[in-house]
Amino acid sequence: MVPLVVWNRRPDSQTSEAGFWHQLLLASNFEFANPAKPPKRAEGIHLCRQRFIAIANNAQRNYVVLTIDEAQDLTFREWKWLLGLQNDLDYEGYLLSVFSVGSHQLNYRHEYMAITGNAHLAARFMAAHARFHGLRSPEEIAYVLNGYDIDSEWPPGSGVSYLKYFAPVQFAAGHRLADCAALVWKALVELSPESARRHLEFPMQHIARATEAMLFQLAHGGDWVDVTSYENWLQEFAKANFPDHMRIISTGS
Numbered sequence: 001m002v003p004l005v006v007w008n009r010r011p012d013s014q015t016s017e018a019g020f021w022h023q024l025l026l027a028s029n030f031e032f033a034n035p036a037k038p039p040k041r042a043e044g045i046h047l048c049r050q051r052f053i054a055i056a057n058n059a060q061r062n063y064v065v066l067t068i069d070e071a072q073d074l075t076f077r078e079w080k081w082l083l084g085l086q087n088d089l090d091y092e093g094y095l096l097s098v099f100s101v102g103s104h105q106l107n108y109r110h111e112y113m114a115i116t117g118n119a120h121l122a123a124r125f126m127a128a129h130a131r132f133h134g135l136r137s138p139e140e141i142a143y144v145l146n147g148y149d150i151d152s153e154w155p156p157g158s159g160v161s162y163l164k165y166f167a168p169v170q171f172a173a174g175h176r177l178a179d180c181a182a183l184v185w186k187a188l189v190e191l192s193p194e195s196a197r198r199h200l201e202f203p204m205q206h207i208a209r210a211t212e213a214m215l216f217q218l219a220h221g222g223d224w225v226d227v228t229s230y231e232n233w234l235q236e237f238a239k240a241n242f243p244d245h246m247r248i249i250s251t252g253s
Helices: 017-027 041-058 076-091 106-115 119-125 138-149 162-166 168-172 177-191 204-219 230-239 242-252
Strands: 004-008 063-069 095-101
Touching: 004 017, 017 041, 017 076, 041 063, 041 076, 076 095, 076 119, 106 119, 138 162, 138 177, 138 204, 162 168, 162 204, 177 204, 177 230, 177 242, 204 230, 204 242, 230 242
Parallel strands: 004 063, 063 095
Antiparallel strands: none
């Protein structure tokens, strides 16, 4: 069990310190946090510190992992508040590791912090960088599709995967979306402009939309062979504006 807190930060998140702690409490699923009323600043600091310690203890760990989405929008003040929380937890014997996920703008924050007298923040929270890649092989696509086949659950708590729920007859017959990986890769390549074929990387968003459309068709009585055919994959990717997306990406690069 990983003591993990995921903060899906909104661009319009609170910039006051009280609002900052309130957002972290909500992200940690603190059951006593009032969504409509942030705690006072001092109370928010205390509650966050104790909440993160409790999360670590419940997982029988001495660390907590905080993942921040849309992290490129964090202000210097927010990074400093986070630094204070990290120091407090360190004093109590707990490590706080922060993974920041954001757009390409995040790449420039490290240098900007360094030249504006905030190198200590960059050293703490931006010690390593990694770029997200799209799906780059039929094997990776098969891994993703296996998530719909097996490694998923719907409804929550049912122990039933997406494919088994939406297409129980086909699932019982042994059909799996992962077997379509080669067809999916072929369709993605065919729909990509020539300028994008030098470095083939495909976004998860369009594959998810096409796959969800497949599940919808199967749930409404579609034949497995017809639904998962090469022509149908081409059609669903086109509906999801995949060719236009790849054209824009290749032009921008």
